Amino acid sequence: MLQGHGDDGYLYKQELAADFSTNVWYGGAPDGLKEHLFQQWEKVQRYPEVLAESLREKIAGFYGFSTENILVTNGSTESIYLVAQAFQQSRSTITIPAFAEYEDACRIFQHQLSFLSWAELENETLPDTDLLFICNPNNPTGAVFTALELAITNNPEILFIVDEAFIEFTFSVTSVIDLVSKYDNLIVLRSMTKAYAIPGLRLGYIAAGTSLIERLSSYKMPWSVNTLAIAAGHYIFDHYEKLQFPAAQVLADKTDFVNALADSPLTVYPSHTHFFLARTNRYTAAALKQFLLKEFNILIRDAGNFRGLTESHLRIATLNKSKNQLLINALAEWKHI
Template identity: 75%
Template sequence: MFQGHGDDGYLYGQTLAADFSTNVWHGGPPKGLKEHLFSQWENVQRYPEVLAESLTEKIALSCNFKAENILVTNGSTESIYLIAQAYQQRKTTLIIPAFAEYEDACKMFGHEISFLDWSALQTGITPGTELLFICNPNNPTGAVYPDLEQLIQKHSNILFVVDEAFIEFTFSVISVIALIEKYTNLIVLRSMTKAYAIPGLRLGYLAANPVLIERLRSFKLPWSVNTMAIAAGHFIFDHAKTIEIPLQQLLADQADFSKKLSASGLIVYPSHTHFFLARTNWQTAAALKQFLLKEFNILIRNADNFRGLTDKHIRIATLSKNKNQLLINALTKWKPI
């Protein structure tokens, strides 16, 4: 899906007053990262490390793993496509609503796909399933599944792919990354672009049993992670304790924002993260998106291309209080004439 994601403001050729379509941390990259990357500029004259080996070692050390447990990738999207390729033509279950790239990647590599609603996960896994993708916390809903270990243990014949791209944005669930040493049927996807606001650099990693990592590595293109992304990864792990997002405040802002949006006429769904789903009461999400762009230079995420949602659903991320108020004010004009 080359189009249909959030953060697509570049398509419209206008200066945005506020962009609610992306669920990247609105506070921007960590202080000092820009200067660090500028200091690394001369390194772009050489090829990057073939498999980002130095960053692999640093991530492994940070997580108390061995380097054999980690594979650094060009963002979570590369991770998803690597898994779909390495385990092609499997019987694969996707927990929905879900990030569209799971389905697109699996279609590309001939998977037999079935879909399971989030609410039916506990008992609804189809017999014969070989591979299962779940995002926890979930994109686009912000829901969390509290006890994935129970499912991973129960279905030992299924390879669980747990996408934790938004794990830094919730207090409601803890990462399952520590379980990779306990279970050989688990791959954990981590993103380094959301919480540190560097999606343009494309950086993430996989954590799993060494046998699984070796299989995925055999399909990986050399030099897929560029020199600047590797340098950013080093900076982030070197300063991890001092560059965490202010999550307590962010979630408090989200609660206040959601309440005010509900009062403005949107139907807002509960979420455990800074982003959440909402639904317009009239016309469509596409119409609302165009209205906000044309009249207020505000961008939202039309969520009608998430399987399981409708043409009235939108996804909204919490921004600063001032920008949140721009959307609240604009929505007072979104009503039948």
């Protein structure tokens, strides 16, 4: 899917007053990162490390892993396509609703696809499949699956692909990355673009057992992670503790935001993250998106293209209180058109 993601503000000419379509941390990149990257500029005159080896070693050391347990990638999207390629023509199941790239990548590499609803996952109704893709916390719903280790243990024949792109945005579930040395049927995908607000740099990593990383590495193109992205990764892990965004405050703001939407023409669904799914009770999400853009320069995520959702669904990410209020006020107008 080359179009139809969130954060598509570049497609519109006007300056946005607020962008609720992206679920990247709204506070911007970590302090000092921009200055650090400017200091690295001359390094772009040479090729980057073939496999981002120095960052791979640093990430592995952070978790107490061997370097053979980590593979640095050009964002989680490269990770997804690598998995699909390395296990091409597998029987794969995607837990829905879900990020479209799981399905797109699997179709490119001729997987036999099936789909599992989140309710079926929670009821432990797992299919007969080779690979199972789970985004935890889920995008776009913000739901969490807390029985993941039990599922991994009870289904050794299934390779679990767990996308933790939004793990920093919840306190309701913890990462399973420490389990990759315990289970050989687990691959964890991690993003560094969401919590550190650097999606334009494209940076992520895969954690898995050594044989799985070796298999994925055999399909990886060289130099996919650029020099500045590698430098950003080093900076973040070198200053890890002081660069964490205020997750507790953001989630508290989300609660206030959702409460304030109670009188709006939206039905808001429960979420464990700073973003949440909603349904417009008037017209369609596409119509609401155009109304908000035209009248208020506000952008939301039309979620109608997520498998399992409808043309009425939209995703909203929490911003600061003043911008949240802009949407609350605009929805009051939508209520009366």
